[in-house]
Amino acid sequence: MSTPALQMSDVRKIYSMGDNEVVALDHATLTVGTDEIVALVGPSGSGKTTLCSIAGGILSATEGSVVVGGEAISDYGDKELTTFRQNKVGFVFQSVNLVPFLNARENLLVVDELGRRQGKPARDRADRLLDELGLADRAKNLPSQLSGGQKQRVAIGRSLMNEPELVLFDEPTSSLDTELGQQVMELIRSEMKSRGTAAIVVTHDDRITEYCDRTVRITDGVLGDD
Amino acid sequence: MFLALKEMSRAKVRFGLLTVALGMLVFLILFQQSLQNGLLTSFVGAIRNQTAPVLVYSVDGQRVIQGSIITPDLEQLVTTADGLGDVGRIGQGTFSVTNADGELTDTTVLGYEQPLLGAPAELAEGRYPRAAGEAVGASNDADAGFGLGDTITIEPSGYEITIVGLADDVQLNAGATLFVAYDDYVAAVQSANPDAGTPLPNVLAAAPADGVTPEQLVANINGLSDDLDALTRSDAADETPGVAQVQQSFRVIFLLYGLVIPCVTGLFFLIITFQKSGALTLLRAIGAPARRLVTSLLFQAVLIVIAGYAIGLALYTPLSQRRLGGIQLRFETTAVIVWAIILFVLGIGSSLIAARRVLRIDPIEATTGGANR
Ligand SMILES: Nc1ncnc2c1ncn2[C@@H]1O[C@H](COP(=O)(O)OP(=O)(O)O)[C@@H](O)[C@H]1O
Ligand SMILES: [Mg+2]
Numbered sequence: 392m393s394t395p396a397l398q399m400s401d402v403r404k405i406y407s408m409g410d411n412e413v414v415a416l417d418h419a420t421l422t423v424g425t426d427e428i429v430a431l432v433g434p435s436g437s438g439k440t441t442l443c444s445i446a447g448g449i450l451s452a453t454e455g456s457v458v459v460g461g462e463a464i465s466d467y468g469d470k471e472l473t474t475f476r477q478n479k480v481g482f483v484f485q486s487v488n489l490v491p492f493l494n495a496r497e498n499l500l501v502v503d504e505l506g507r508r509q510g511k512p513a514r515d516r517a518d519r520l521l522d523e524l525g526l527a528d529r530a531k532n533l534p535s536q537l538s539g540g541q542k543q544r545v546a547i548g549r550s551l552m553n554e555p556e557l558v559l560f561d562e563p564t565s566s567l568d569t570e571l572g573q574q575v576m577e578l579i580r581s582e583m584k585s586r587g588t589a590a591i592v593v594t595h596d597d598r599i600t601e602y603c604d605r606t607v608r609i610t611d612g613v614l615g616d617d
Numbered sequence: 618m619f620l621a622l623k624e625m626s627r628a629k630v631r632f633g634l635l636t637v638a639l640g641m642l643v644f645l646i647l648f649q650q651s652l653q654n655g656l657l658t659s660f661v662g663a664i665r666n667q668t669a670p671v672l673v674y675s676v677d678g679q680r681v682i683q684g685s686i687i688t689p690d691l692e693q694l695v696t697t698a699d700g701l702g703d704v705g706r707i708g709q710g711t712f713s714v715t716n717a718d719g720e721l722t723d724t725t726v727l728g729y730e731q732p733l734l735g736a737p738a739e740l741a742e743g744r745y746p747r748a749a750g751e752a753v754g755a756s757n758d759a760d761a762g763f764g765l766g767d768t769i770t771i772e773p774s775g776y777e778i779t780i781v782g783l784a785d786d787v788q789l790n791a792g793a794t795l796f797v798a799y800d801d802y803v804a805a806v807q808s809a810n811p812d813a814g815t816p817l818p819n820v821l822a823a824a825p826a827d828g829v830t831p832e833q834l835v836a837n838i839n840g841l842s843d844d845l846d847a848l849t850r851s852d853a854a855d856e857t858p859g860v861a862q863v864q865q866s867f868r869v870i871f872l873l874y875g876l877v878i879p880c881v882t883g884l885f886f887l888i889i890t891f892q893k894s895g896a897l898t899l900l901r902a903i904g905a906p907a908r909r910l911v912t913s914l915l916f917q918a919v920l921i922v923i924a925g926y927a928i929g930l931a932l933y934t935p936l937s938q939r940r941l942g943g944i945q946l947r948f949e950t951t952a953v954i955v956w957a958i959i960l961f962v963l964g965i966g967s968s969l970i971a972a973r974r975v976l977r978i979d980p981i982e983a984t985t986g987g988a989n990r
Contacts, residue, residue, distance in 0.1 A: 440985070444981060449981050450981055470906070473901075473907075482902060484983050484984060485984065486983075489899075490620075490900065491895075492628065492893070492896070493620075497623060501900070502903065504620065505900070505905045505906070
């Protein structure tokens with residue numbers, strides 16, 4: 392067996408606001424296989440976004456260990472986390488996903504600009520992704536000229552630009568209608584499977600879970616299998 | 618610089634307006650520098666650009682040539698000063714004259730006893746006077762009936778002076794100015810007012826002996842009598858009544874520009890940083906080092922400062938050669954260099970406030986949509 396895409400063990404995350412403490416994640420243990428797609432389902436405020444943020448190195452856990460593609464990130468500082476995000480993970484966020492002054496193709500290419508530039512291979516990859524995502528004729532459009540579904544597809548392309556070990560989708564279909572949502576999920580599944588890339592898909596829509604290999608439920612920061 | 622340039626190309630109007638605004642500021646600053654220097658030169662150019670290193674006034678004259686009178690006693694006293702190399706008389710009068718265009722106008726006549734003590738330091742055209750009735754005029758007045766070869770008639774006596782040479786920047790009191798030999802000056806005064814007798818010199822022009830500095834000579838002369846007010850050439854120009862006030866007024870204006878520039882650039886970059894904070898947060902979240910985003914911002918600031926300066930300079934250069942009223946403007950190279958440095962420092966410095974804001978962005982905001990606000 393190859394190294395899992397994600398190994399979280401006993402992860403706790405406590406937000407403290409003044410005297411108040413919120414336990415957003417409580418002893419969360421989760422392993423995601425190399426090319427596994429895991430659905431993370433739970434009510435609002437249950438800790439889904441927190442879990443993704445910790446797995447993606449945007450947030451540090453209060454306790455516990457996080458290993459992504461064999462790289463232990465629990466003790467990383469800001470700079471190391473930035474480099475880690477640049478190279479190892481892909482994100483599709485709940486809200487802002489695109490840079491408004493970059494067109495679709497540039498929103499993909501910007502990933503290559505952040506670290507050590509590859510140039511032509513990156514441009515080729517961007518064009519291939521846009522093509523696969525059905526956006527070849529929208530490459531020059533600014534986000535303001537794209538529909539909700541098209542924007543979401545650009546964001547998926549962006550998340551795959553750095554050939555990540557793990558892609559984190561935070562409610563990728565919540566702003567889309569059912570049919571569009573299912574199309575986007577089909578696209579996510581085929582993109583992940585054709586690359587053998589692991590993913591966590593956050594949702595509270597049970598129909599979405601059909602596109603995933605496994606479903607993990609979360610309630611009040613506590614994980615539980617289906 | 619991908620991000621910086623892409624953003625600018627997608628927001629051309631916004632960045633263009635800032636660049637043009639900076640360009641206009643630069644133009645106004647440089648233009649006013651030329652105006653200030655042109656104005657002062659037209660007031661005291663005749664003092665600044667004459668040959669005598671030291672001018673001796675009477676204290677009563679309050680540093681105005683025409684108001685100063687050197688009595689024979691004082692003149693005698695000055696000749697005894699330690700470190701004096703040479704001394705000569707200077708007289709100044711204002712006369713009604715008919716110029717070469719046949720117009721009646723006022724003109725200032727400066728008479729100097731010795732060419733090395735009071736004549737224009739350099740000629741732009743023609744030669745120095747050799748005979749009675751010859752003068753060097755100011756090139757600023759050349760088109761106004763005081764050109765080379767023109768003959769000027771002092772009214773009502775009809776005494777004639779012919780302009781045989783022209784010098785740049787040698788006006789006194791922003792009017793037509795003629796430099797003549799001292800005897801010619803005396804003749805002109807007597808022709809205008811036959812009852813006046815022989816006029817006393819207004820100031821004395823002095824040069825230090827070898828090995829003595831003008832400052833030492835000034836101190837020595839001032840030590841001779843409380844009635845003597847010796848000044849070096851540049852002090853005499855700068856301390857002419859009115860000069861300091863003009864300089865002070867312009868200093869206030871320049872200070873205001875110095876405050877406006879960082880406000881304009883600083884606020885601009887702060888506002889656009891706020892407006893795009895969603896995009897910046899997203900970029901941080903997907904692995905953009907904060908340093909990279911700051912570099913991109915500073916790169917934009919540098920580009921805009923350079924472009925703004927180029928626009929300002931392009932507007933200023935043709936205008937800086939012109940004459941405005943009686944004032945000859947000049948391209949002020951020093952001002953151009955100094956203001957380039959000031960603008961660069963203020964422009965970049967003020968955008969650091971926005972840079973600080975960029976450094977403070979927490980990528981976690983990307984997950985909550987908080988950056989949308
Ligand atoms: N930055 C924060 N500061 C304080 N509490 C937070 C913060 N982010 C999230 N929380 C709290 O942590 C809990 C889990 O939040 P989140 O992970 O966003 O849930 P979900 O994505 O499942 O809706 C919630 O109770 C939320 O209020
Ligand atoms: Mg959430």
